[in-house]
Amino acid sequence: MSEGAKRGWRDLPAGALILEAGNAERYFTGDWRTQRPVIDLQKCTHCMLCWFFCPDSAIRVSQAKVEGVDLDHCKGCGICAAVCPVKIRAISMVEETQALRAGKDRE
Amino acid sequence: MAAQKATIAAIRSPSVKELSLHPDLLSGGHRLCAGCAESIIVRQVLLAAQAPVVVINATSCLEVATTIYPYTAWRVPWLHSLFENAAATVSGVEAAWRALQRRGKIPEERIAFIVFAGDGGTYDIGLQSLSGALERGHRFLYVCLNNEAYMNTGIQRSSATPLGAHTTTTPAGEVIPGKLQWRKDLTGIIAAHRIPYVAQTALTPQPLTDLTTKVRRALEADGPSFLNVYSPCNRGWRFEPADTIRISQLAVETCYWPLFEVVEGEWRLTYTPREKKPVAQWLEAQGRFRHLLKPEHRHVMDEIQVWVDREWESLLARTGRAAAKRDEAPPRPAPGHRPERAEPPQTARAAQGEGGAARCPCGASSPGVQWGCLFCGRVCCPRCAYSPEGLTVCARCARDLFGIAEPPALASAERRWISRE
Amino acid sequence: MTRVVALTGNQAAAEAMRQIRPEVCAAYPITPSTQVMETFAQFVADGRVDTELIPVESEHSAMSACVGAAAAGARVMTATSSQGLALMHEVLYVASGLRLPVVMAVATRALSAPINIHGDHSDAMGSRDAGWIQLYAEDAQEVYDTLLQAVRIAEHPQVLLPVMVCFDGFTTSHTIERLVILEDAEARAFVGEYQPAHPLLDLKRPVTYGPLVLPDYYTEIKRQQREAMDHAPGVIREVGKAFGERFGRFYGLLEAFHLQDAEVALLLMGSAAGTVKGVVEGLRQEGIKAGVLRLRAFRPIPAREVAAALAPLKAVAVLDRADSVGSPGGPLFTDLRAALGELPVRPRMVDYVYGLGGRDLLPEDVRRVYSRLVRLAAGEGEDEAVCQYLTVREAPRPLSPVGGA
Known part of the structure; x- marks a missing residue:
């Protein structure tokens, strides 16, 4: 999942500093996943618990509303589905193979 | 001081919806395990902080997984130096901030200096530098991501590992049931530094913003502050990645990991479970305690319950929620086996083992003080017991497992004891 | 304008x-x-310098x-010796690896065990591969002058490495000398x-220091x-020259004494x-054509300069x-022997370990x-060991009134 050619020693910042903050978002951990969260936005109450407890900053939110899952980074841990309130259950975990077969590569 | 105390206590976290309007300062694409609690904690800490943040990270899972060169998940200035020196390193950063401001080289601006370190980097190898930095009074927040073992090197025991837990250096074996010692009361040790704000917290839906509230309070404190954050590790503790938050909540509901804070020396509970659940529910949810379900180790589970009860009671007393009973002296993490303990837990198994007589095989009819053997759970009087490093092993197990000669008092009783079986 | 004062090496460093x-x-x-x-803490207490002094709990x-x-963006200095330097060891590599121009005064001292508080170079030699520049001063004047230069050397954009300024424990650190x-x-x-x-404190451009x-x-x-x-080496020379042009005392990588026409010479560092x-x-x-070559820089080792200076000689001792x-010998010997290895014709070379534990x-x-x-220069054969202890008592010896062994 690396990008481009690796630079030679003359072209790297001294002391192994990383000068581009947050560039890890270009590293995709989505391919670790064996299951993926599917959010039923009809049921979702936008309580934000899934977003609050996501280890991978992978629940996409905007203006206090849940919009979907960042599948480039979601590792499929299932915490979001687990913390979704029992009476709502808006998130289900779907086997990755099943999801791919259904052609839902991206939400 | 009182005003300061009241001010801090009045601080509340914004709601989760409000927090969601803030940018995430830790990006995705880091390589912590799926379901890791650490990045959840870090995200919440960074979301709660209002001032610009500068992070100092001790060597840890968090450090290696978030900054695999040439990628960094951090959108804030971040510095890692070594394993045991995060508190000393932040001392230098914070001193530089003061000096550079004084000389007009950087703008006058408040910065929240936040250290993240694991329990190894905090309870063990980093304790000296942390103690020094707290005593010197640098203004920073130290967050211990406490997953109760050295996870970065592959699940080795630390002094935060609970009794009975299996780790790769305290493996549960045929003879020894996992770790033999209680965890260290680090939060108490930190509070003993009399810094303005110390708290214990966890990732819990109930109360939902305990962590973020405490971050806000800690950052308001005029001096060093410390958060001991419970950080379940699904790889090390053996549970499903999706259960991270459930395990946290269970630790809180069983009072194994109570949520409290010490504001300017005043101890306060920040959450009381409606119903204190048996600690077995929390233990049974984790593979690291699986061996304790075997009948021969069941007594360790009982010991853990006794310990949790004692700790909880003393915390209630300290926070003014219950009358101080035997708590005039500072409460100590009551080891199940300490010889000097006044009221030892009489384990169910130990009592049963002696037909309810609670009598040492040597014949001591009223030993006064008794211990349960760590291995077989039988009662043994202080004269007969073998007590290496504060543990109690009955004379028979000491002989069988460690080759310790049985005490003379037992020699005659031994035959009787064996024949009874 | 200058002042002539009497200070110990330590006080000169603090000044x-x-x-x-x-x-x-x-x-x-x-x-x-x-x-x-x-001394420095007193300067801070008296308001004579506005440095943030952190009295930490260990080296x-x-x-x-x-x-x-230093990562935060500050100019940073410290001082230590012996066990302190040894305790710092792993952090030394962090300072150099992150390219932080920390400057440290090191009053060199023996290492335990047996415990000994007196001067030798064991401590500094233990950190010779830590990526720090190491400069060795001969006296208090040089301690003072070198510390001023060390800051410029360390912070030079083409260098950006930490610098140790080493001087002999007690002999230099505690002896009062007259200096300018x-x-x-x-x-x-x-x-x-x-x-x-x-x-690090540039909040607008967040930087990650010390990644995996x-x-x-x-x-x-x-x-x-x-x-x-x-x-x-180039920067050390350049800064030493600039210092000389301004203040009259010139410094380079090494100091040659009577070496021009010498046939035999000693090579050493320090007091x-x-x-x-x-x-x-x-x-x-x-009438003996003897000379001395004193190394001021040990890291980087001025290999080419030493080789050029020693090439014409017949025999040298480190x-x-x-x-x-x-x-095969002490650290200086093995390095210098390697430095001379390139020469087609080399002086004979032996090593003496001296002055341990003061x-x-x-x-x-x-x-x-x-x-x-x-004798070696005259081509006389000998069967003595290449590396020997110079100041060691081989047999019982009566107490000496001058304190020698």
Whole structure:
């Protein structure tokens, strides 16, 4: 999942500093996943618990509303589905193979 | 001081919806395990902080997984130096901030200096530098991501590992049931530094913003502050990645990991479970305690319950929620086996083992003080017991497992004891 | 305008630090460098310098705080000795690996066990591969002058490496000498302001310091460090020359004494050079073509310069104030022997370990070495070991009134 050619020693910042903050978002951990969260936005109450407890900053939110899952980074841990309130259950975990077969590569 | 105390206590976290309007300062694409609690904690800490943040990270899972060169998940200035020196390193950063401001080289601006370190980097190898930095009074927040073992090197025991837990250096074996010692009361040790704000917290839906509230309070404190954050590790503790938050909540509901804070020396509970659940529910949810379900180790589970009860009671007393009973002296993490303990837990198994007589095989009819053997759970009087490093092993197990000669008092009783079986 | 004052080496170091005015100093007391920070702490207490002094709880934390402050963008200094330097060991690599120009005064001292508080170079030699520039001063004047230069060397954009200024424990650290001190303004103007390229406290450009670097990049980062160290000799010379042009005392990588026409010479570092120079003056009067080569820089080792200076000689002896047990000789010897390896015709070369744990080096010890060199230069065969202990008691000896062994 690396990008481009690796630079030679003359072209790297001294002391192994990383000068581009947050560039890890270009590293995709989505391919670790064996299951993926599917959010039923009809049921979702936008309580934000899934977003609050996501280890991978992978629940996409905007203006206090849940919009979907960042599948480039979601590792499929299932915490979001687990913390979704029992009476709502808006998130289900779907086997990755099943999801791919259904052609839902991206939400 | 009182005003300061009241001010801090009045601080509340914004709601989760409000927090969601803030940018995430830790990006995705880091390589912590799926379901890791650490990045959840870090995200919440960074979301709660209002001032610009500068992070100092001790060597840890968090450090290696978030900054695999040439990628960094951090959108804030971040510095890692070594394993045991995060508190000393932040001392230098914070001193530089003061000096550079004084000389007009950087703008006058408040910065929240936040250290993240694991329990190894905090309870063990980093304790000296942390103690020094707290005593010197640098203004920073130290967050211990406490997953109760050295996870970065592959699940080795630390002094935060609970009794009975299996780790790769305290493996549960045929003879020894996992770790033999209680965890260290680090939060108490930190509070003993009399810094303005110390708290214990966890990732819990109930109360939902305990962590973020405490971050806000800690950052308001005029001096060093410390958060001991419970950080379940699904790889090390053996549970499903999706259960991270459930395990946290269970630790809180069983009072194994109570949520409290010490504001300017005043101890306060920040959450009381409606119903204190048996600690077995929390233990049974984790593979690291699986061996304790075997009948021969069941007594360790009982010991853990006794310990949790004692700790909880003393915390209630300290926070003014219950009358101080035997708590005039500072409460100590009551080891199940300490010889000097006044009221030892009489384990169910130990009592049963002696037909309810609670009598040492040597014949001591009223030993006064008794211990349960760590291995077989039988009662043994202080004269007969073998007590290496504060543990109690009955004379028979000491002989069988460690080759310790049985005490003379037992020699005659031994035959009787064996024949009874 | 200058002032003539009487100070110990430690006080001279503290005086230089006061004039340099680092933003942060973090230090922990240890004999024989304690006085540096004591003196400096008094300067801070009296308001004579506005440095943030961090009285840490160990040397490990001292260097850690220095790393934090330097990464933050501050100019940082400290001082230590012996066990303190040893305790800092792993942090030394962090300072150099993150390319932080920390400057540290090291009053060199023996290492335990057995415990000994007196001077030798064992401590500094233990950190010779830590990626720090190491400069060795002969006396208090040089301690002062070198610290002022060290800041410029360390912060040079082509170098950006930490610097140790080493001077002999007690002999230099505690002996009061007469020295010339610059006016504060002159010293400050010479040192200049530190302009960090990527300070941690630049909130607008968040930088990640100290990431995990795996096999795909680690070598490149280390290669950069070698390049930086390769730039150091030129910069050390340039700064030493600039200092000389301004203040009249010139410095380079090494100091040659009567070496022009010499046939035999001693190579060494630190305060013992004074004793050796005295002996050489005497030998010259006797017609012996003796010289001295004192290294000021040990890291980087000025290999080419040493080789050029020694090529015409017939026999040389290295005086090592530390042993490297298990290697062919002391650390200085093995390095210099390698440096001379390129020469088509080499002087014969032997090594003497001397002055361990504060043992005095007496003029007669030095004479003994020169007489062996004269024999070697004359081509006389011998069966003595290449590496020997010079100041060691081989057999019982009555107490000496001059304190020698």
